[in-house]
Amino acid sequence: MIQHGSAAQRVGISLGNIGALHDGLGEFSLQLGRRIAAQAPLWRERDGIAFDFHLRDKLVGLFGDDVGYLRVNRWQRLRHVQPAPYALWHSLHQLNKTLPPAGCGPRVVTFHDLNYLYHPSAFSRWRHDRRTRALARRTDHIVAISHHTASDVQRHLGWRGPLDVIHNGARNLVADAREPLPGVAADRPFLFHLSRMSPSKNPQAVLELAAAWPEMAFVLCGPPSDDAQHLRATVRLPNVQFVLGISDAQKAWAYAHCTGFLFPSLTEGFGLPPIEAMHFGKPVFLARRTCLPEIGGDAAFYFDSFDAASTRRVVDAGLQAALRPGFAAGVQAHAAQFDWDRCAAAYLALYRRLLGLAPG
Structure with a gap:
């Protein structure tokens, strides 16, 4: 463990067993962690608070030298003891199987x-x-990333304790470097889908639409998960292309050049890719399921069913709407609400409240 002075009260930020940062939990942890680390010198000097990040060995040092690091080990699932108590312990996701340290403050x-x-x-x-x-x-205190998730927590877990809703941010890649996707022509219209392509992401709806719409090209991207590799190996549609393991530059290129973004996911807690696509002013097509209507709002178009005829009608209507003056600007204004700086500021304000500190 790296410490920066024993006199400081300590706040623990636990990533748990996250090892890769390319999915939604990894993106959340990375973006929030960077912003907390950037505030660490001020908090130490002004408030006597030090931040420690609890993570796997290979991620030690990820957030720089102004914070401390605690290493995750498997025994912390059964018993977790640290030499000094923590004033507050924040687990960044509900899949974290490690226990908070014994004797810590608000969990x-x-x-x-x-x-x-x-x-x-x-x-x-x-x-x-x-x-x-x-x-x-x-x-002791739950934060939900959407009102839909908050409702699930209260309804299904019977949670009656303190609960805040803090929406995630979503990166704006518009000004970032771009790299073309291999084999994808920029001058041909294509519809873009980005996910790990598990059944819950409903890539089958995209593929059924592609089968019924041979004139349109479809590009499906995401990490090289088992599900995605299986689809790439088995789908034989001439207008469908899979590109797995794309970089941020390739993702930015795909958002910039696609005709529209398809995200018919069946279960989401937030959904970062639709907002990333909206930053580019693109028409975004979502399932009317779980949190997606909350996140997409009036700026998105919605699938109420997933047969090819129904999805084609929704996409056709959305692509026509996207030709209207001011459409892209309205979509971009909606996306701007979901900002990582604003998200981190809300978490830091919560920490101050729970620690009994004056607003920063």
């Missing part, structure tokens, strides 16, 4: 979703529910 958990409630397997739902209820019993 905060950010809940991103309760998507296990929508799993088709009764055993999977029971197993996750049992673990999540145990987590809630050792939590």
